[in-house]
Amino acid sequence: MSGQNETRPTGARKGAVAATGRKVPCEKCPLRGKPVLRDFTADELAFVSNFKSGELNVEAGANILLQGTNSAHLYTILSGWAFRYKTLPDGRRQILNYSLPGEFIGLQGSVSDEMQHSVEALSDMLLCVFPREKLWNLYTNYPALAFDVTWLAAREEQILDENLMNVGRRTSLERTAYLLLHLFLRAEEIGLTKADAIQFPITQQHVADTLGMSLVHTNKTLKKLAASKAVLWKDKLFEILDRDALHEIAGFEPTQQRHRRPFI
Amino acid sequence: MSGQNETRPTGARKGAVAATGRKVPCEKCPLRGKPVLRDFTADELAFVSNFKSGELNVEAGANILLQGTNSAHLYTILSGWAFRYKTLPDGRRQILNYSLPGEFIGLQGSVSDEMQHSVEALSDMLLCVFPREKLWNLYTNYPALAFDVTWLAAREEQILDENLMNVGRRTSLERTAYLLLHLFLRAEEIGLTKADAIQFPITQQHVADTLGMSLVHTNKTLKKLAASKAVLWKDKLFEILDRDALHEIAGFEPTQQRHRRPFI
DNA sequence: CGACTTGTTGATGTACATCAAGGTACGTGG
């Protein structure tokens, strides 16, 4: 029952290890202690450790969840990047959001029959695996954790709101600046940046599919952005040269508290 | 403390009555018995009746919630339509989603300090008012209701996903058809339609701001849609003449179960 | 065996011509 290979990536380097040994206990989770995570009680940590059914290694490019299927699992990200997306029958793709360490994957599926979107790994990833059916247990016995789940869902909603505003009402230059700044800030929050630089595992095609633009136009827009000297993006290395200028171009409105995260 | 007028609409016909008499007990809620609502236990209904602090009448055009503020209340809609939106400093507006009877307003605010969007009434409305601070009580004592709240949040997320895909990757004609069909189906679900017709409380400007298009282009696109004989929209009355054709134009993918709703 | 070609592929960069969408202006009708 557990370990259905519908969710196993197509060539995971170490293969699926769902529902087997738990290597990293939550107490030693690399994300513990980060300011994005709230403090949990020992009781909560114990429950979550027990909730967790194992870990999963996923290779870059592999599909973690597939639109139209129904996974028995729920994941949190220990390391690596992924993105959520939908496709139309004719192949047009819209990237909905990105998923970074400390975030959930597959919560929507816990609440509806079929996944309405797919999730693909951008880099090699390490995931924590949770059996979906135990989620109810969490709601009945750990209301604080249940609230955290709701909190995460609401936060995802806020990001989607911003993305929708971005795609619908900003110019291509603003959009592009906004997206890069947004991703940088999320990564910075969890300590993935060094100074004002970061390794972005995304291509221009991802940017295009996130912002609803063509690849060609995305390329031109990125060139224009680079010409402003606000950022430098070359060979996967993204660097912010002038934070104020980037904020200015993006029309960025500081989006408040991102802290208080649920269990990992 | 309760009844702050920051949340009182600018000219509500009957004024704010939050935290006062409860007129419609949940047992007699007009929405009870609709298939979109799950069955609740007597205990749950009693709790919700007590959770509810009153009702609020809102006039069309009034702001229910305002971006940047923090309301002490949470609402559910008994009757009437509203829309969620964000604005940029220069006035550009993006409508994020619409809110219909049986849905929540202001959940995001329960989870973050400041409202990241505004909500405006499209028609005269009747709202149920709940004090935000009692939400925690719901989580500790009524896990099934807590799960319902999460369910609602996830459903909102699904709609946002679709909207984002719509704005980002569909043509203007597809977008327009999709939006109208989407709204019609949501209204149909709660019995707001007669045959294949409905009173839409929205203008072309709303459509434009939802789909990220200019007013002029929205007008042209609606004309083109009308020319297809799939729909007829005149004087607020929207009618579907050919459901299959509309599905076809919209590239609509039947989006599964919308049922199981939380308390009202 | 190692070094040097060759071919392939994916990501990026750029130049057109074309088209979809925007903006302004000015109608109408209620």
Add this chain to the structure above:
DNA sequence: CCACGTACCTTGATGTACATCAACAAGTCG
């Protein structure tokens, strides 16, 4: 006055085509 309708011109975005460059695999030769 506001919502809708339509004409005109402008601009932003697309699609196609093609060039560059690095990474990588296969094969060849010294």
